[in-house]
């Protein structure tokens with residue numbers, strides 16, 4: 444027989460992933476991680492209720508936020524089939540730049556549970572001089588959450604001086620693959636990481652994660668929404684399990700059409716152009 448906590452982890456993961464094993468998750472930790480200026484062009488979305496209502500209406504599979512926003516607006520998810528992921532680490536861009544390579548813990552697994560979370564998340568900057576501290580933080584969060592039947596998501600983001608020196612950029616597939624593998628080796632149940640620039644290389648990242656679902660970290664808003672649909676389509680074709688998307692959603696005034704098109708690409712295997720046409724994006 445399986446242990447109680449394994450069943451809990453599986454049930455909760457299914458609140459994000461549909462039967463096809465894929466998910467589109469909305470990320471909204473930017474007010475903390477980048478600062479409120481990220482919302483300046485679509486300022487109405489600084490109010491979490493406004494943007495959460497939009498993404499839920501469009502059919503998003505999950506939402507990721509920090510504990511305080513879950514407290515302010517998490518009730519928007521009550522009665523909806525939308526997974527809630529509470530992220531427990533972050534950093535502000537107000538701290539000295541040398542310390543941007545560290546994420547600190549800002550909440551606890553218990554807080555996430557009280558908020559009704561279906562999963563908890565934490566970042567590890569692989570290759571950072573603070574890598575060890577973030578590994579320890581992740582291990583503590585994961586061990587406790589797993590004991591209680593909660594899945595743990597790792598934002599496996601390689602970045603640091605040696606990476607730049609040896610590989611030139613953090614998106615080099617060997618580096619991204621290394622981070623994804625390290626996340627899998629740490630017991631992550633879901634991995635969020637960067638695009639490596641091609642389907643072939645991203646497929647290697649997925650393989651290195653050995654069955655732990657790998658989701659794209661959205662990145663900066665593309666001026667043409669079709670470019671973003673194309674990117675997510677490449678991720679799916681590479682065997683990726685979906686995407687965790689922030690700016691490409693909340694920095695658009697009417698993100699619902701793009702979300703619906705993304706859901707077509709992710710869950711219905713539609714090509715980007717077909718999906719865009721169906722939703723009136725082009």
Ligand SMILES: O=P(O)(O)OC[C@H]1O[C@](O)(COP(=O)(O)O)[C@@H](O)[C@@H]1O
Pocket residue numbers: 470471472473476477660661662663687688689690691
């Ligand atoms: O789709 P986006 O806007 O990149 O958001 C995805 C995630 O990446 C982050 O923006 C962090 O990424 P960066 O540090 O590369 O900006 C998070 O704040 C967010 O959860």
